[in-house]
């Protein structure tokens with residue numbers, strides 16, 4: 001008996017959806033191989049550049065800013081807000097982000113390369129270990145580290161652990177007290193004073209990644225602090241994530257939003273086929289892996305209703321991102337050991353043996 005069943009996003013795309021669009025400006029692209037590859041104008045990076053009125057331009061700056069923090073602190077929300085577009089998936093559940101996600105933000109004359117990372121917590125399973133290891137190596141490789149804290153909650157062991165490790169490695173960081181839309185200002189001042197005592201933080205920002213409050217000050221600071229140097233990516237590029245992976249992430253976000261309890265953690269998504277048609281539409285076929293047959297039944301839902309609704313939500317968002325008609329075909333497959341297969345890890349850029 002086959003363990004594959006499909007739940008197609010049965011809703012036909014609306015006829016008035018733009019067809020044959022040439023693709024969005026912000027199409028995700030592969031990472032550049034050479035730093036200079038995208039600098040179509042070498043003169044861009046010269047000290048004597050001037051504004052029209054003769055004022056010398058500020059130097060170009062570029063660097064990596066790692067976003068670290070406990071799960072659910074709002075790292076991916078901040079990344080999307082800073083880039084001005086949805087690049088990394090977000091959900092109210094912990095451990096949504098599983099691997100490093102690059103988001104490219106332009107601010108003044110700086111190209112800020114935000115590295116969204118999985119939350120840092122005490123890992124138990126292999127996948128969790130790989131996620132946390134990716135988060136720490138992302139932090140180690142970055143020019144600047146920003147630690148996000150959910151200011152609306154009690155300071156937890158995960159956050160204390162992050163601060164301790166930064167302290168031990170004598171690494172300084174920027175603190176971001178996030179979700180300030182949820183708490184009174186007095187509480188923020190208390191928190192800031194407490195974190196200040198740790199000696200780890202060079203700056204403290206209070207922001208709401210959700211509303212954008214305080215974001216500009218933070219970006220101004222980053223733009224001024226990054227090293228001088230040419231931009232590594234074209235100005236209009238938003239991420240380095242390949243489209244197939246982005247599409248799988250969007251579907252995984254819908255699974256996180258529509259499934260409950262432990263189920264989202266038993267799920268992985270892989271884009272299996274990507275077919276483009278002459279009318280400009282694209283058919284994206286994906287496999288949703290679950291670990292047990294009863295999980296498959298829940299993901300499918302009664303008469304396939306759940307998987308249909310997940311596929312429809314993914315389609316709506318992918319049509320917006322790709323700016324074309326999209327068909328999403330989802331197949332649910334039981335693969336007990338997907339979290340124990342090295343090939344899944346390499347696809348996500350995670351270390352299987354972390």
Ligand SMILES: Nc1nc2c(ncn2[C@@H]2O[C@H](COP(=O)(O)OP(=O)(O)OP(=O)(O)O)[C@@H](O)[C@H]2O)c(=O)[nH]1
Pocket residue numbers: 069070071072073074075076077078089090091092093094095096097098117118119120178179180181182207208209210211
């Ligand atoms: N009210 C409020 N909610 C926020 C804010 N920032 C993020 N959130 C919410 O917090 C939840 C978690 O946000 P994410 O951006 O997925 O958090 P994360 O740190 O990337 O989480 P992991 O990937 O699991 O580590 C989501 O429901 C967000 O909408 C904020 O400033 N205010």
Ligand SMILES: [Mg+2]
Pocket residue numbers: 075076077088089090096097116117118119
């Ligand atoms: Mg995240």
